Amino acid sequence: MSIDEIKKELASILNAVKTRIEMEKGFGIDTLTLSKPVTECSSRSAKSSTKNKPIEHSTTGKHPGDQTSVTGKGERIQILEALQNEMLVCHKCLLGKTRTHLVFGSGNPEAHLMFVGEAPGRDEDLQGEPFVGRAGQLLTKIIEAIGLKRSDVYIANVLKCRPPGNRNPLPEEIVLCMPYLLKQIEIIQPKVLCALGTFAAQTLLNTKAPVGTLRGRFHDYNGIPMMVTFHPAYLLRNPNDKAKVWEDMKKVRDFLGELSGKDSKR
Numbered sequence: 001m002s003i004d005e006i007k008k009e010l011a012s013i014l015n016a017v018k019t020r021i022e023m024e025k026g027f028g029i030d031t032l033t034l035s036k037p038v039t040e041c042s043s044r045s046a047k048s049s050t051k052n053k054p055i056e057h058s059t060t061g062k063h064p065g066d067q068t069s070v071t072g073k074g075e076r077i078q079i080l081e082a083l084q085n086e087m088l089v090c091h092k093c094l095l096g097k098t099r100t101h102l103v104f105g106s107g108n109p110e111a112h113l114m115f116v117g118e119a120p121g122r123d124e125d126l127q128g129e130p131f132v133g134r135a136g137q138l139l140t141k142i143i144e145a146i147g148l149k150r151s152d153v154y155i156a157n158v159l160k161c162r163p164p165g166n167r168n169p170l171p172e173e174i175v176l177c178m179p180y181l182l183k184q185i186e187i188i189q190p191k192v193l194c195a196l197g198t199f200a201a202q203t204l205l206n207t208k209a210p211v212g213t214l215r216g217r218f219h220d221y222n223g224i225p226m227m228v229t230f231h232p233a234y235l236l237r238n239p240n241d242k243a244k245v246w247e248d249m250k251k252v253r254d255f256l257g258e259l260s261g262k263d264s265k266r
Helices: 003-027 040-051 073-088 122-127 134-145 171-188 198-205 232-237 239-265
Strands: 113-117 154-157 192-196 218-221 224-229
Touching: 073 171, 113 171, 113 198, 134 232, 134 239, 154 171, 171 198, 192 198, 192 239, 198 218, 198 224, 224 239, 232 239
Parallel strands: 113 154, 113 192, 192 224
Antiparallel strands: 218 224
8 A cells, every 4th residue: 555545544534533523522422432334244243132132022003014005205295194184183182172283293204214202392382393492402413413314314202292281191192192103103114213212112112111221222113123212301401311322323323324235235
């Protein structure tokens, strides 16, 4: 290798490190973390280690083979709009009477990554869009930190209407609203799900385990890999746990990168 080639290689490495530092600073991480590139060997190792770990399976909803067969983007948009119109007249629980706006969900109907939160807050209720307040701004930074834009992903909540005073969702509210979320997942058919916080994680996985023990690894949701991590609103109160969420999201990023690499080889 010539001197010029060595200089170019070093410049490339320095640029990559600089980009990573800026990305992690934007997410609020003060220390640089480096991860090994995803390779076929590391992929096999990851799959092998996953087999040795207990994975909780969801008993909620349909199996992948029973999912709605949706292929084109236009078709997905039409079905999502029809589902949203159905929800606009939904008054199965009292939240339909107290909401300002229905917060159905937003994003790319062909998203490979879908985030699921708990319920709309004040800002979301006023604007009719999920995650637009302070927690939503942090979620946007999280998405951008893994090299995506909000328009690349799909974001929804377990509940589509704001509980008064931002109280926790009631069990009966979750039961009544959950079929709409399950339908959204069927339509979008994400490659990866990310559950944000306690209610999303426990509802989708049908478990009472706390987020602290569920996060950090992929679970199986009806054949879809699902990462559990802390809710952005929790991070606003506990900023020291941002590093843990960053570790979770790097695993999501690497998994999506591995999928993208496989698709490009076909």
